[in-house]
Amino acid sequence: GNMSSRKGLNGACSVHEYTGSFVGQSAHFKMTSVCGHVMTLDFIGKYNSWDKVDPAELFSKAPTEKKEANPKLTMVKFLQVEGRGCDCIVLWLDCDKEGENICFEVLDAVLPVMNKPRGTERTIYRAKFSSITDTDICNAMNHLGEPNRNEALSVDARQELDLRIGCAFTRFQTKYFQGKYGNLDSSLISFGPCQTPTLGFCVERHDKIQSFKPETYWVLQAKVNPEKESSLTLDWDRVRVFDREIAQMFLNITKMAKEAKVESVSKKEKVKQRPLALNTVEMLRVASAALGMGPQHAMQIAERLYTQGYISYPRTETTHYPENFDLKGCLRQQANNPYWAETVKALLSDGINRPRKGHDAGDHPPITPMRAATEAELGGDGWRLYEYITRHFIATVSADCKYLQTTISFSIGPERFTCIGKVVTSPGFTEIMPWHSIPLEESLPHCEKGDLFPIGEIKLLEKQTSPPDYLTEAELITLMEKHGIGTDASIPVHINNICQRNYVTVESGRRLKPTNLGIVLVHGYYKIDAELVLPTIRSAVEKQLNLIALGKANYHQVLEHTLDIFKRKFHYFVDSIAGMDELMEVSFSPLAATGKPLSRCGKCHRFMKYIQAKPSRLHCSHCDDTYSLPQNGTIKLYKELRCPLDDFELVLWSSGSRGKSYPLCPYCYNHPPFRDMKKGMGCNECTHPTCQHSLSMLGIGQCVECENGVLVLDSTSGPKWKMACNKCNVIVHFFENAHKVRVSPETCDLCDAALVDVDFNKAKSPLPGDETQHSGCVFCDPVFQDLVELKHAAMRHPMHRGGQGKRQGRGRGKGRRPGGRLNPKKPKDKMAALAAYFV
Numbered sequence: 001g002n003m004s005s006r007k008g009l010n011g012a013c014s015v016h017e018y019t020g021s022f023v024g025q026s027a028h029f030k031m032t033s034v035c036g037h038v039m040t041l042d043f044i045g046k047y048n049s050w051d052k053v054d055p056a057e058l059f060s061k062a063p064t065e066k067k068e069a070n071p072k073l074t075m076v077k078f079l080q081v082e083g084r085g086c087d088c089i090v091l092w093l094d095c096d097k098e099g100e101n102i103c104f105e106v107l108d109a110v111l112p113v114m115n116k117p118r119g120t121e122r123t124i125y126r127a128k129f130s131s132i133t134d135t136d137i138c139n140a141m142n143h144l145g146e147p148n149r150n151e152a153l154s155v156d157a158r159q160e161l162d163l164r165i166g167c168a169f170t171r172f173q174t175k176y177f178q179g180k181y182g183n184l185d186s187s188l189i190s191f192g193p194c195q196t197p198t199l200g201f202c203v204e205r206h207d208k209i210q211s212f213k214p215e216t217y218w219v220l221q222a223k224v225n226p227e228k229e230s231s232l233t234l235d236w237d238r239v240r241v242f243d244r245e246i247a248q249m250f251l252n253i254t255k256m257a258k259e260a261k262v263e264s265v266s267k268k269e270k271v272k273q274r275p276l277a278l279n280t281v282e283m284l285r286v287a288s289a290a291l292g293m294g295p296q297h298a299m300q301i302a303e304r305l306y307t308q309g310y311i312s313y314p315r316t317e318t319t320h321y322p323e324n325f326d327l328k329g330c331l332r333q334q335a336n337n338p339y340w341a342e343t344v345k346a347l348l349s350d351g352i353n354r355p356r357k358g359h360d361a362g363d364h365p366p367i368t369p370m371r372a373a374t375e376a377e378l379g380g381d382g383w384r385l386y387e388y389i390t391r392h393f394i395a396t397v398s399a400d401c402k403y404l405q406t407t408i409s410f411s412i413g414p415e416r417f418t419c420i421g422k423v424v425t426s427p428g429f430t431e432i433m434p435w436h437s438i439p440l441e442e443s444l445p446h447c448e449k450g451d452l453f454p455i456g457e458i459k460l461l462e463k464q465t466s467p468p469d470y471l472t473e474a475e476l477i478t479l480m481e482k483h484g485i486g487t488d489a490s491i492p493v494h495i496n497n498i499c500q501r502n503y504v505t506v507e508s509g510r511r512l513k514p515t516n517l518g519i520v521l522v523h524g525y526y527k528i529d530a531e532l533v534l535p536t537i538r539s540a541v542e543k544q545l546n547l548i549a550l551g552k553a554n555y556h557q558v559l560e561h562t563l564d565i566f567k568r569k570f571h572y573f574v575d576s577i578a579g580m581d582e583l584m585e586v587s588f589s590p591l592a593a594t595g596k597p598l599s600r601c602g603k604c605h606r607f608m609k610y611i612q613a614k615p616s617r618l619h620c621s622h623c624d625d626t627y628s629l630p631q632n633g634t635i636k637l638y639k640e641l642r643c644p645l646d647d648f649e650l651v652l653w654s655s656g657s658r659g660k661s662y663p664l665c666p667y668c669y670n671h672p673p674f675r676d677m678k679k680g681m682g683c684n685e686c687t688h689p690t691c692q693h694s695l696s697m698l699g700i701g702q703c704v705e706c707e708n709g710v711l712v713l714d715s716t717s718g719p720k721w722k723m724a725c726n727k728c729n730v731i732v733h734f735f736e737n738a739h740k741v742r743v744s745p746e747t748c749d750l751c752d753a754a755l756v757d758v759d760f761n762k763a764k765s766p767l768p769g770d771e772t773q774h775s776g777c778v779f780c781d782p783v784f785q786d787l788v789e790l791k792h793a794a795m796r797h798p799m800h801r802g803g804q805g806k807r808q809g810r811g812r813g814k815g816r817r818p819g820g821r822l823n824p825k826k827p828k829d830k831m832a833a834l835a836a837y838f839v
Contacts, residue, residue: 008032010078022088032082037098038075038105039066041159043167050175055168056574059567064160066105076109083110087117090125091147092140096315096363097549098489101155103147130364131312133371135326154549157559161541165566166192169532169573176577178615179626181584182594184517186502187615187631193538193566194486196525198494199503199514200533201479203522205471206514212467218247219463222417223456224260224410226445231456234260234410234417240463250415251460257413259452264409270422272401272438274429276319276358277366278392280488281481283314283385286392288473288510290435291384294499295473295492301385302367310378311389312368315489319358319366327352327397333372339387340394343432352397368393391432399428403438408447412455419444470511483535484542502614516587524580528573537565592621599637601625602648602667610635618651618666627666629653630682638663638716644691645673652716653682660724660731661714663693684712684726695726698743700778701753704790705730713743713756723778734778734788737764748777756784 003018016031047053047062068076083089089110093099103126117123126147129140169191177189217240223231241247276282280299287298302314321327331352335344358366369390375383403424410417421444424430430437447453471479473495480486486494495512498504503518514522525533541562547553595609601620608620608627616635618627629635630653638650643665654661664682672679674687683693691697695712700723703709709727721735735741735758744755757775765772766787776784 008078009081010073010075012073013078015082027088030082030086031092032079034075034079034093034102034106035070035073037069037102038079038109040069041065041156041163042067043163050171055171056567056570058164058168058171059563059570062164064163079106079109080113084113086110086114088123088125089114090127090141090144092127092129094315095128095130095313096489097151097155097487100148100151104149104152107147130316131368131370132306132309135329148549150551151549153555154545157548157555158545160559161562161566162193164563165570166190166195168566168570172570172574173577173580176581177584178617180581180590181588182591182611182619183589183613185613186517188501189517189521190497190501191532192494192497193541194490194494195497196522196533197483197485197535197538198476198480199498199518200522200525200535201476202471202498202504202512203514203519205468206519209467209470214464214466215242216244216462216464217242218244219461220247220250220254220415220458221461222254222260222410222412222458224453225456226447226453230442230445232419232442232445232453234419237416237418247460251458254412254415254458258455260410260412260417260455262408262447262449262451262453263411263416264407264449265447266407268405268407269425270403270405272403272428272430272436274353274356274395274398274400275392275433276356277321277396278368278389279316279319279366280314281317281477281491282319283367283389284492285474285477286388287385288477291381291388292510293381293385294496294506294510295477296496297381298385299489299492301381305378305382305386305389310369310371310373310386312366312370313364314367316364316366317359317361317488318363320360321355321365321396322360325365327355330368330370330393331397334369334390334394337372337374337390340391340432343394343398347394347397353399355396366396394432395429395436398432399426401428401430401436401438402426406444408444410453412458470507470513473506473510473512476512484539485535487542520580520583520587524583527579527583528576529569532569532573591619591626595619598635599649599651599666602643602646605647608666627670628680629666629669630664630680633659633661641693643668645688650683650693660722660729661716662712662724662726663716682726684724699754700743700756701751703728703730704732713741715741730790732778732788732790734784735760736787737761739772744775746775748780750780751777753777753779 003016005014005016007013008015012035013033017029019026019028021027022029041064042048043058043062044065047058053062068074089107091103091106093102093106107124114123124146125144127140127144129136170188173191174189177184219240220236220238222234222236224234225231238250241250283302284295284298287293288295291298293301299314302311305311306314328348331344331348335341335348337344367389369386373383373386377383378386401424403422406421406423408419410419421441422438423443424438427437476495477491480491480494485491498512498518499506502515503521504512504514507513522533531537544553544558544562548555548558591611592609594613595611597607598610598618599608600606601608601623603625604620604622606620606622608618611617611619615631616629618629619625620627629651633653633655635651635653638652641650641663642648643650646665646667648665648667650663650665652661652663662682662684665686668677668686669682670679672681676687677685683691684695684698686694687696688694689696693715695710698713698715699710700713701711703711703725706725706728709725709730711723711730711732712726713723714721718741719737719739720733721738721741722731722733724731737760738758739761740757740759742757744757746755747753748755755775756778758773760767760772762770762772767774767783774781774783778784778788
């Protein structure tokens with residue numbers, strides 16, 4: 001059939017249209033996608049202000065609302081435009097709880113604009129699938145169900161609990177500690193019902209390492225010589241003793257014997273079991289331990305492999321294949337890959353082994369390769385993860401590894417020693433997973449009971465017990481799963497959060513070492529209320545949330561009960577905060593003792609100190625006031641100029657030579673002087689009518705990319721002059737090597753932009769006829785045409801878009817957009833892959 005495809009109005013989602021049949025009738029289909037959650041939960045306006053709201057109110061008083069998760073994508077409007085006039089909707093979202101929740105977000109957007117059903121006619125359908133393959137998609141289309149309201153509610157409950165509990169504790173402790181200490185080096189001292197117990201595991205291991213006291217012990221080591229050239233090392237049956245004199249006594253006794261006598265020889269066939277089918281947690285563990293990928297990164301790669309159709313759905317707790325799963329079909333896909341073709345062909349001809357019986361969580365089949373791939377197709381980490389998933393799958397249908405274990409028991413005098421050897425009889429799955437193979441050992445001599453061997457040497461080895469190492473990510477994932485902290489989907493997020501917050505650092509071997517701040521926080525929670533950091537209470541909450549998903553618990557009751565518990569804990573925490581503060585005092589410096597003098601306070605005219613550690617800020621120790629500053633850049637004094645409103649010395653913020661910079665008044669930045677200004681605005685957004693640094697005096701024209709921004713002259717940028725948008729990261733470079741650039745009070749007749757006066761040195765003037773001065777519009781004046789180029793600011797923060805590009809067309813907002821627009825790369829569209837199956 002024919003399919004037409006186009007971009008939706010938000011530019012991020014494609015819409016694929018075609019005709020076909022649906023429930024026995026001819027139908028016109030429209031297929032599109034969303035980018036993750038459509039809506040997100042947040043407090044209503046005034047409760048988002050940290051200064052005006054007591055955090056305790058966030059537990060019950062503060063009303064919440066659903067807002068668009070990404071307003072720039074205008075997802076609700078896009079869904080309504082496409083859904084208008086449709087009769088039925090089929091939901092193909094990911095088949096897990098989050099996917100179920102998104103189903104209802106989509107329904108809330110489109111049901112009001114869809115055609116009303118006639119009578120009891122069914123209009124809402126849910127497709128259940130685990131991979132993007134012909135069989136799975138067609139099967140899902142032939143067995144459409146309904147979306148599960150209970151699973152969606154359990155996600156709503158988790159979102160509301162995490163928002164209310166997390167925000168209340170985070171706001172309180174961030175304001176309390178950042179108001180007192182200058183070198184915490186974390187812009188947010190966050191608390192999370194899952195994040196904090198995760199950090200707790202890391203600190204618990206750190207405490208064990210710190211409190212460890214090594215002990216000396218002694219081991220008796222004997223070597224016998226079965227033949228002249230060879231020697232065999234024996235293990236002492238007592239293993240070790242902690243008393244030097246007793247160890248010496250055993251050494252003296254055994255030294256009297258000249259020969260070692262064989263007491264018994266036993267041979268046993270042993271089996272090393274093939275792995276269980278792969279679930280998310282095991283995949284994340286292996287990715288971290290063996291492939292050196294963090295859980296967040298591994299999950300992103302797995303999701304990409306899934307949307308491209310290479311593997312089945314990567315979020316699953318199940319390690320058991322359903323009876324009807326086409327194992328042979330999946331295996332046949334791999335028959336031509338040079339890395340494992342021989343193993344696969346042998347399995348297909350000899351018959352596969354049924355995988356071991358694992359745990360069936362009732363969600364999705366285990367993670368399985370769905371189609372063949374090459375290293376060139378997937379590249380780097382994508383291939384490494386795909387290769388592991390494929391090898392693991394082939395191993396689950398291979399035979400167990402079998403080996404023969406020989407144990408020889410010796411006596412030397414009254415002491416017993418043992419020697420063990422292993423010989424592989426059938427490698428089984430270890431052929432495809434060689435890292436699991438039985439290590440090659442020297443073969444044991446052939447001997448029988450009563451045989452005597454000469455003793456080569458007997459010696460006493462002195463050793464020490466060693467402390468445990470820091471937790472690896474793989475060990476942390478195991479602990480989180482065991483204690484029910486987070487879900488297979490959220491575990492990577494919690495681990496990533498504690499790294500981002502500077503609570504732990506990732507050391508070599510992907511080991512997580514807690515920072516000073518992480519350690520003090522956890523010790524403080526233990527001191528005030530251990531349940532805030534222990535996994536027990538969160539684990540109980542997760543069980544309640546699962547009961548909501550199964551329809552066995554009431555959503556409102558679970559929410560109310562849990563919030564009530566945490567509200568009491570919060571009040572107790574606030575009353576007892578001095579306990580944590582005592583620990584903070586020992587590890588961190590007070591504000592007054594940190595930072596270096598930078599600019600003068602407008603109230604007392606003494607120097608305020610600039611504190612560089614996150615979050616960077618200015619502190620006046622005389623007035624005991626702290627002023628927050630823009631982050632992720634450098635701050636320096638701005639020519640000792642003062643703000644005309646409050647007499648504070650101005651400072652200049654810059655994101656680097658390729659970025660943008662603007663001056664700001666520390667007081668106005670924190671206390672907006674005019675009604676139309678918000679907290680966090682610099683001089684480039686200040687509406688003061690006469691100040692020489694304000695938007696009124698330096699603003700040139702509307703931004704060429706964003707809707708509300710204004711391009712403002714950066715008067716510090718000469719001789720490489722530029723103007724930068726005060727809202728987005730657009731930068732316009734112009735008039736390089738000009739001697740002076742000033743914004744004129746006059747405006748352009750064509751586009752309303754402010755005119756610019758430019759003075760050049762005679763030697764370097766690019767103006768026609770060797771002129772050195774010109775006044776004109778940056779956007780419309782033909783003389784300026786070749787002296788202007790547009791770029792994107794190189795920001796220090798990963799959130800900001802890098803990259804730069806020269807513009808061809810030039811024109812001004814007011815309905816005109818410049819030519820050659822730079823479109824950011826759009827997410828790979830899973831729905832395009834899905835739609836292909838129906839056409």
